[in-house]
Every structure is written in structure tokens, then in C-alpha cells.
Amino acid sequence: MNKLFTTIFAVTVSCVTVASLAQEIxxxxxxxxxxxxxxxxxHGIQGYQASFPEVYKVPKISGQGAKYITAALNEYKKGxxxxxxxxxxxxxLTDQDIADLAAHYSADGVVAAAEPAKAEPAKIKEPSAEVQALLNKANCASCHGANFSKPIDPAYPKLGGQHAxxxxxxxxxxxxxxxxKVGRSxxxxxxxxxQYTNPELKMLANYLSSVDGDLKTVPQKKFR
Structure with a gap:
């Protein structure tokens, strides 16, 4: 029994150590x-539009939260x-690559979006009654935060100002x-x-894209 306990304890400590190292990246x-x-x-070309597997503007990722970028890349990696x-x-990408890219893009938008210290705060765009009812249905702001740009968990995305x-x-x-080729788990x-029909999702997307937020597409000075 003692030998079994020792083995279980050693495995547990090893797993905790590995998890701790992963968190320390x-x-x-x-x-x-x-x-x-x-x-x-x-992501470095303003208005760039993907054509596969569906047609849409690629997301703005400069100014997005680092932990969300990390989570998203790992979700792609795991399928x-x-x-x-x-x-x-x-x-x-290695785990370190992902952490470095997330740090870069989260800071990239902040620098690009810097405003004078005395600038007026961004105004919150009020949704129509119909859109507000849709937002309330899933209580979207409870996770994505004020103006949909201050998520309650840093692993959740900022949505305000993203392409509709x-x-x-x-x-x-x-x-x-x-x-x-399409889907998210x-x-x-x-x-x-x-809970929503596709036309309702489109209404939500159109409203969220109209809200002022931190997200940017920062043009590259040159391609490497």
C-alpha cells in the first residue's frame, strides 16, 4: 500500500510540476x-478578406487579449x-511561439490605439430595442464586459469593433x-x-462591430 501511495504521489507531483511549468511560459x-x-x-492588411472555407474579413487581432489569443491558437492546434x-x-507553433505572438499582438493594438491623456472617453453606442433584447437573451455582456471590450475572464475575446x-x-x-472545415467546439x-437564428446572429454581429473597442488591424511596414 505504501509503495502504491508513493507511486501515486510521485505521479501527481510530476503532473503538477508539468502544469506549473506550462503556466509559467x-x-x-x-x-x-x-x-x-x-x-x-x-492580419496585417486592412480589410483583407479570406476566401476559404468562407468569405469574410479576417479578424482584427491587434489589441486582443493575450490569453484569448493563446486559447484560440491552442484550440486550432487541437482541432x-x-x-x-x-x-x-x-x-x-511551439507553446513559447504562441505566448510570444499573443504578447506581441496584445501590445501592438494598445500602442497603435494610444490617445492623448485628456481625450474624451469612448461613447457607448446604444443598441436598438430589438438588438438589446437579443443581447439580453444570452446575457452577452455578463461575459464580454462593458462595451463588449472588458471580458470578465482574460481568456474570453474582446468583441467591440470586430468585423461584423x-x-x-x-x-x-x-x-x-x-x-x-467549419465549426467550433x-x-x-x-x-x-x-438560441438564435442566423439572421439574429447577423444583427448581433452588426451591432458589436459598430461599438468602439480596442481591436485594430495594424498595417505592416514591410513583409518578410
Missing amino acids: KGDAKAGETKNAMCIGC ERKHPTMRAIADS DYLFVALKAYKTDNNP NAIMAGMAR
């Missing part, structure tokens, strides 16, 4: 700036987000089953998205 924004060659061809191109890119067509495609993906978001 620190992103380096400067290093991330040198690793984004595969990112800038889509929980079904996008062939993004999965291939994520598969090529991308948001619509992303929300639809949570409702998609048995498609090898997240039980909470799937439950939320399935």
Missing part, C-alpha cells in the same frame, strides 16, 4: 514581432476550431456540426449561439 512581445511572418499576410489554414499554422462578417461566421460556427458558446 511568459510571452515576449519583441520576440513575437519576429515570429509573425505567417500572420501578417492576412477544436476547424479551420484548415489556421490549424496548420497553429500546429507549426467575421463575428457572424464565428457565431455560426458554434452551431455547426459534422463539418470537417465550445459547450457554453454552442448553447448560447443555438
